Amino acid sequence: METILELKNVKKFYGKKEALKEINLSIPEGKIIGLLGPNGSGKSTMIKLINGLLEPTNGEVLIRGNKPGIESKKIIAYLPERTYLNDWMSVEQLLNFFQDFYSDFDYNKALNMLHSLQINESDKLKTMSKGTKEKVQLILVMSRKADLYILDEPIGGVDPAARDYILKTIIKNYSETSSILLATHLIQEIENICDNVIFLSQGKIVLEGSVDEIREEKGKSIDALFREVFIC
Numbered sequence: 201m202e203t204i205l206e207l208k209n210v211k212k213f214y215g216k217k218e219a220l221k222e223i224n225l226s227i228p229e230g231k232i233i234g235l236l237g238p239n240g241s242g243k244s245t246m247i248k249l250i251n252g253l254l255e256p257t258n259g260e261v262l263i264r265g266n267k268p269g270i271e272s273k274k275i276i277a278y279l280p281e282r283t284y285l286n287d288w289m290s291v292e293q294l295l296n297f298f299q300d301f302y303s304d305f306d307y308n309k310a311l312n313m314l315h316s317l318q319i320n321e322s323d324k325l326k327t328m329s330k331g332t333k334e335k336v337q338l339i340l341v342m343s344r345k346a347d348l349y350i351l352d353e354p355i356g357g358v359d360p361a362a363r364d365y366i367l368k369t370i371i372k373n374y375s376e377t378s379s380i381l382l383a384t385h386l387i388q389e390i391e392n393i394c395d396n397v398i399f400l401s402q403g404k405i406v407l408e409g410s411v412d413e414i415r416e417e418k419g420k421s422i423d424a425l426f427r428e429v430f431i432c
């Protein structure tokens with residue numbers, strides 16, 4: 201199993217604030233990994249570093265051996281926590297935009313998923329509800345044939361019925377040679393689809409491992425463990 205993503209001694213400061221402290225991480229192919237942590241623990245910072253939107257203060261991020269850049273963008277499909285798509289565009293325009301931009305984009309796959317969720321191609325993003333917008337963005341991202349999918353809170357605004365569909369979609373995209381990094385607070389919903397989890401707390405990895413092993417060792421669900429570790 202080859203390594204897709206590596207973080208070596210990664211630190212990130214925002215001014216004097218240390219958002220990530222000495223992160224070492226290696227993500228192999230073929231895994232769905234939950235990136236879990238309370239608000240402000242550093243999940244989005246880590247994701248932005250992997251996507252080259254931020255530079256580490258220390259250490260390095262490697263995607264299939266390369267630093268974030270043009271090569272890594274070709275193999276990472278990224279769903280950011282906030283919308284970056286132009287609101288005035290229709291779904292059809294977005295599909296064309298993705299097809300022009302990414303050679304690995306599967307137009308028909310996206311169309312099928314949109315139809316399954318009863319989303320109309322002629323609808324403009326600005327006329328949609330927040331949850332529907334999130335579905336459209338996730339469909340666009342998951343319709344790429346990427347090596348690494350990075351999803352920052354993909355199901356937060358989506359209703360429970362659609363969540364199931366989306367989680368199934370995520371699993372369907374799982375392959376021997378790709379991995380999915382999924383940052384979320386909705387642990388109960390995702391723990392059954394994750395192979396591994398990473399718990400971040402105040403910029404540090406406090407627990408990392410296989411979901412099955414952690415459940416067995418601790419005798420409780422990941423959700424229960426999370427609530428215990430991060431009790432307020």
Ligand SMILES: Nc1ncnc2c1ncn2[C@@H]1O[C@H](COP(=O)(O)OP(=O)(O)OP(=O)(O)O)[C@@H](O)[C@H]1O
Nearest residue numbers: 214217218219237238239240241242243244245246
């Ligand atoms: N641009 C910034 N300038 C200064 N501090 C920042 C900035 N962005 C994030 N931080 C701080 O860095 C820490 C980590 O933030 P980050 O957004 O990575 O956390 P998170 O785990 O994604 O949180 P959430 O679950 O609320 O999205 C927090 O203390 C946050 O206040």
